[in-house]
Amino acid sequence: MSKISTPHSRWHELKTQWEKKTLNPLVQKSQERRKQFTSISGHPIEVLYTPADLENFDYEKDLGFPGEPPYTRGIYPTMYRGKLWTIRQFSGFGTAEDTNQRFHYLLSQGQTGLSVAFDLPTLMGMDSDHPMSDGEVGKCGVAVDSLVDMETLFEGIDLEKTTTSMTINSPAAILWAMYLVNAEKKGFDLKKISGTLQNDILKEYIAQKEWIFPPRPSLRLITDIFQFATQQVPRWNTISISGYHIREAGSTALQELAFTLRDGIEYVEAAIQAGLNVDDFAPRLSFFFNAHNDFFEEIAKYRAARKVWYRVMKERFQAKEPRSWMLRFHAQTAGCSLTAQQPYNNIVRTTIQALAAVLGGTQSLHTNSMDETYALPTENAVAISLRTQQILASESEVGNTVDPLAGSYFLEKSTLEMEEGCWDYFEKIDAMGGMVSAIECCFPQKEIQEAAYQYQRAVERKEKIIVGVNDYLVEEEVPIETLYINQDVARKQVTRLRKLKDSRNNAEVKKSLTALRKAAASADNLMPHFIACVGNYATLGEICDELRSVFGTYVEPIF
Amino acid sequence: MPDKRIRVLLAKPGLDGHDRGAKIIARALRDAGMEVIYTGLRQTPEQIVNAAVQEDVDCIGLSILSGAHNVIIPRIMELLKQKQFDDVLVIAGGIIPDQDIPALQQIGVSEIFPPGTSTGAIIEYIKNHLKERNL
Numbered sequence: 001m002s003k004i005s006t007p008h009s010r011w012h013e014l015k016t017q018w019e020k021k022t023l024n025p026l027v028q029k030s031q032e033r034r035k036q037f038t039s040i041s042g043h044p045i046e047v048l049y050t051p052a053d054l055e056n057f058d059y060e061k062d063l064g065f066p067g068e069p070p071y072t073r074g075i076y077p078t079m080y081r082g083k084l085w086t087i088r089q090f091s092g093f094g095t096a097e098d099t100n101q102r103f104h105y106l107l108s109q110g111q112t113g114l115s116v117a118f119d120l121p122t123l124m125g126m127d128s129d130h131p132m133s134d135g136e137v138g139k140c141g142v143a144v145d146s147l148v149d150m151e152t153l154f155e156g157i158d159l160e161k162t163t164t165s166m167t168i169n170s171p172a173a174i175l176w177a178m179y180l181v182n183a184e185k186k187g188f189d190l191k192k193i194s195g196t197l198q199n200d201i202l203k204e205y206i207a208q209k210e211w212i213f214p215p216r217p218s219l220r221l222i223t224d225i226f227q228f229a230t231q232q233v234p235r236w237n238t239i240s241i242s243g244y245h246i247r248e249a250g251s252t253a254l255q256e257l258a259f260t261l262r263d264g265i266e267y268v269e270a271a272i273q274a275g276l277n278v279d280d281f282a283p284r285l286s287f288f289f290n291a292h293n294d295f296f297e298e299i300a301k302y303r304a305a306r307k308v309w310y311r312v313m314k315e316r317f318q319a320k321e322p323r324s325w326m327l328r329f330h331a332q333t334a335g336c337s338l339t340a341q342q343p344y345n346n347i348v349r350t351t352i353q354a355l356a357a358v359l360g361g362t363q364s365l366h367t368n369s370m371d372e373t374y375a376l377p378t379e380n381a382v383a384i385s386l387r388t389q390q391i392l393a394s395e396s397e398v399g400n401t402v403d404p405l406a407g408s409y410f411l412e413k414s415t416l417e418m419e420e421g422c423w424d425y426f427e428k429i430d431a432m433g434g435m436v437s438a439i440e441c442c443f444p445q446k447e448i449q450e451a452a453y454q455y456q457r458a459v460e461r462k463e464k465i466i467v468g469v470n471d472y473l474v475e476e477e478v479p480i481e482t483l484y485i486n487q488d489v490a491r492k493q494v495t496r497l498r499k500l501k502d503s504r505n506n507a508e509v510k511k512s513l514t515a516l517r518k519a520a521a522s523a524d525n526l527m528p529h530f531i532a533c534v535g536n537y538a539t540l541g542e543i544c545d546e547l548r549s550v551f552g553t554y555v556e557p558i559f
Numbered sequence: 560m561p562d563k564r565i566r567v568l569l570a571k572p573g574l575d576g577h578d579r580g581a582k583i584i585a586r587a588l589r590d591a592g593m594e595v596i597y598t599g600l601r602q603t604p605e606q607i608v609n610a611a612v613q614e615d616v617d618c619i620g621l622s623i624l625s626g627a628h629n630v631i632i633p634r635i636m637e638l639l640k641q642k643q644f645d646d647v648l649v650i651a652g653g654i655i656p657d658q659d660i661p662a663l664q665q666i667g668v669s670e671i672f673p674p675g676t677s678t679g680a681i682i683e684y685i686k687n688h689l690k691e692r693n694l
Binding site for chain 1: 573574575576577578579582583586587599600601603625626627628629630631654656657658673674675677678679
C-alpha cells in the first residue's frame with residue numbers, strides 16, 4: 001500500500017508523468033483494443049490503478065484484520081486454514097426417493113452439506129395434484145407434498161452431522177416445520193441440528209417471482225421463523241438473504257449487492273418491529289451471492305458486502321454482538337453465464353467463478369454443472385462440478401493465506417466503489433420508504449430489467465463476447481447427455497397423495513387447519529401451528545390454502 | 560400488408576417465474592416496431608389461447624424454463640386448433656433440451672430458440688415467416 005511518507009499529491013504527479021511520457025505516446029501509435037474497457041456490469045475500468053486512486057484509504061478503517069471489524073478481509077481469523085468452505089451442491093429432482101439417492105451419492109463423494117431444490121408446485125405451495133402442477137411435478141426439484149415426502153427425502157441421513165440448506169421461500173415455514181417434525185421423529189435434537197432456510201421473499205418480488213402472499217403477511221411469516229428458531233432451533237440459519245436471483249435476472253454486480261443488503265435491512269427492521277432483540281436473531285442471518293464471470297468485480301463485491309453489513313448492523317441497528325456484525329455467505333456460480341453452445345466450456349467458466357468466490361471468502365459454495373442450460377444435471381456432470389471445488393480446495397493452494405488479493409490497488413479501489421454505490425442505493429430506497437415500498441413501485445425490478453437489456457445489447461453489438469455464442473462459433477454441436485424426468489414422477493406423487501388422504505386421521509387434520517386459520521388472523525406465532533398441521537400429515541397445499549384465505553395472494557404490478 | 564404492424568403475444572405458461580428472457584424479447588420486438596402483448600406470469604394454456612384469439616395476434620411466443628414444455632405446449636397447440644386459430648405463428652424459447660424439439664415442431668411449433676439466441680435472429684425469423692404466410 002501507499003507509504004505514509006509519500007504524499008497523495010505525489011502519486012498523482014507520478015501517474016500523470018507516466019501517462020505523458022510512456023502511456024500516451026504508445027496509445028497514439030497503436031490504439032487499445034477497445035475505446036472503453038468496462039466490467040461485465042458496464043462499470044468503467046482504468047488502464048492502471050496506483051496509490052493515486054486510494055486517496056483516503058486507511059488500512060485500519062477500510063480493511064482491518066480478518067475476524068475483526070470491518071471484516072473486509074474475512075470473518076474468521078484463519079479462514080480456510082482452519083476450515084475449508086462447505087461444498088454444498090444444490091440438488092433435487094423427481095420424487096423424494098430419487099433425490100434421497102442423489103444425496104447419498106453426493107455425501108459418498110465427499111460433499112459436506114446438503115442443499116434441497118424443490119419443484120415449482122412446492123415452491124408455489126401447491127400439491128402435486130393441483131391443475132397448475134401438471135407438467136411441473138419433480139421437474140425443477142423434488143416434489144414435497146407432505147411429511148411423508150420429507151421423511152423419505154432424509155432417510156438414512158444423520159441430521160445432527162449434516163447441515164441442510166433448503167431453497168424455499170413463500171412456504172418456507174411449512175417446509176421447515178416438516179423438516180423439524182421429521183428430525184424429532186427420528187430422534188435428533190432440535191438444539192443440535194443445523195441448516196439454512198432461504199426464506200427470502202423480498203428477492204422473489206424483485207427477481208425470481210415465486211411468490212404466494214403479499215409482502216406484509218410474508219414478512220410476518222419470516223419474523224415468526226426468526227422468533228421460533230431463537231428459542232427452539234438455535235443453530236439454524238433462519239434466512240439466506242439472496243442476491244443470486246437478482247443477478248440471474250440481469251442485474252449488475254452493484255445492484256445485486258445493494259438490493260440484497262437493503263433487503264437485509266428490511267428484515268432486521270421487521271424483526272425489531274415484531275419485538276425481537278437484534279442480537280438475538282442477527283447472528284443467524286446469512287447471505288447468498290452470485291459468482292459471475294468478472295473475477296475482480298466479484299471479489300470486490302464480497303469484500304464490500306462484509307464491510308457494508310458491519311456498518312449497517314453496528315451503526316443503523318446498534319447491534320452489540322460481534323456475531324451480529326459478521327456477514328456470512330454462500331455463493332453459487334452464475335447459471336445465467338452458462339451457454340448451451342459448446343457446453344464443456346461451462347466447466348471452465350464455473351472454475352473461474354468458483355475461484356472468485358473462494359478468494360472473496362465464501363463460507364459455502366455451489367458449482368453449477370455444464371449441462372444446466374438443457375436440464376437438471378446428470379450425475380456425471382454433477383461429479384465434475386464437485387471435483388472442481390475439490391481441486392480448488394486441495395490442489396490450487398489458494399486457501400493457504402487469508403484474503404490474498406488485499407492490497408491490490410485495483411481490487412481495493414473496486415471494493416471502495418462497490419461500497420459507495422451501495423450507500424447511494426440505500427439512500428434512494430430509504431427515501432422511497434424502504435424496500436417494500438420500493439418493490440411496490442417497481443424500482444428494483446425496473447433497474448434490473450434495464451441492466452439486463454443493456455447487457456443483451458452489448459452482447460449483440462459484440463461489445464461483450466460470449467465464447468461459442470457471439471464469437472468462436474462451431475458449425476456442428478456435439479450433443480451431450482441430459483437428465484430426463486418423465487411423467488411417472490407426477491403419477492407416483494399423485495397416487496401417494498391420494499393414499500395419504502385416505503389413511504390419515506382427517507378429523508385431526510381439519511382441527512389443526514382450522515386452528516391455523518384462526519391463528520393466521522391473529523398475531524400469534526404460526527410455527528407451532530405449522531408443526532401441528534404437518535404432524536397430522538396435512539399437505540402443503542392444504543396449509544397454504546388456509547393462509548391464502550386469510551392473507552390473500554400477491555399480484556405483480558404492471559411495469 | 561406493408562402497413563400493418565405485427566402483433567405478438569408473449570406468454571409465460573406454467574409456474575416458473577424466470578421472466579428475464581421474455582422481458583428482453585418483449586422490449587426488442589417493440590423496438591423493432593412490433594406490437595407486443597405480454598401476458599405476465601403463470602398463465603394457463605386456456606388464458607394464453609384466449610388472449611391470442613382476443614388480441615388477434617400474428618405470432619405467439621412462449622417462454623418456458625421449468626421443464627413442463629412437453630405437457631403445456633401440446634395443450635396450447637390443441638386449444639389453438641379447437642378455436643381454429645392454428646394459423647398463428649408459434650415460437651418458443653427457454654430451457655428446452657434438443658431431444659424434445661422434433662416432437663414440438665411436429666405439433667406445429669414453428670421454431671424453438673435455445674439460450675444464446677440473439678434478439679435480432681428472432682425478429683428476422685418472425686418477419687420472414689409472417690411474410691411467407693401472407694403471400
